[in-house]
Amino acid sequence: MRDGKFITIEGIEGAGKSTAIQGLQTLFDHHDINYITTREPGGTQVAEAIRNLLLQHHHECIDPITELLLIFAARRQHVQNVIMPALQQGTWVLCDRFTDATYAYQGSGRGLPRTIIDQLKQMVHCMLHPDLTLLLDVDVATGLNRAGKRSAPDRIEQQADHFFERVRQGYLQCAASEPDHFGIINATESPQQVMIQIKTVLQPMLDLHCA
Ligand code: T5A
Secondary structure, eight states: OOOSOEEEEEOSTTSSHHHHHHHHHHHHHHTTOOEEEEESSOSSHHHHHHHHHHHSOOSSOOOHHHHHHHHHHHHHHHIIIIIHHHHHTTOEEEEEOOHHHHIIIIIIITOOOHHHHHHHHHHHHTTOOOSEEEEEEOOHHHHHHHHHHHSOOOTTTTSOHHHHHHHHHHHHHHHHHOTTTEEEEETTSOHHHHHHHHHHHHHHHHHHHHO
16 A cells, blocks of 8 residues: 655656756645655665666676666665655655666667566566656757766766667657556757646646645
């Protein structure tokens, strides 16, 4: 049983997820919503340590299955220790990436079979599914250009453009398979226009909260 809403934000690098989360915090404050913001991989001390392992450059190649297992290990810590307790207290959880990122990056990007991801998802959070996923869709050139201005590429960001093309298509497939749970946002627009689109998608949920 849970009362809080679980909202996830997805998109390729530089899509504007962190920027959108700032806007959502203002929106939630305005509506007197109790919420936490968190991120994946990460969100707990142990999961943040796994995040560092995943994003840092290493001399040793990280095998795609190892990468997948590390992501789900971090997710289990996050779900058990942060997400579920918050939702059970009626707190909304606004999460920068969740399992759709795994389908997009490790599934479509790395080419791992969807069935393996399905099995790990079942083991790690079978009862937990986002109430809403905002997919900030942007073309790869724009996203990587924005991300490149922010910081030097991490281990995953150093992938070639065609990797991120597959990731973007993977996200769009996730959205197409669950249209009731996804809001696709045109993230090539200005931050202000992106926020207007997000508010439109969220309005029914906000109306229910205020009713
Ligand atoms: N990962 C994660 C997996 O492989 N599998 C998984 O299961 C999970 C959960 C995490 C990495 O881990 C991988 C995916 C990632 O490679 P991250 O920090 O979550 O990394 O993700 P990043 O995408 O690297 O974060 P970014 O900061 O690059 O992207 P954001 O948050 O989407 O973008 P943001 O808001 O920081 O904006 C980037 C720049 O663009 C500007 C901002 O001001 C900023 O300078 N900007 C805009 N400019 C113009 N118009 C707009 N609308 C703009 N929005 C933002």
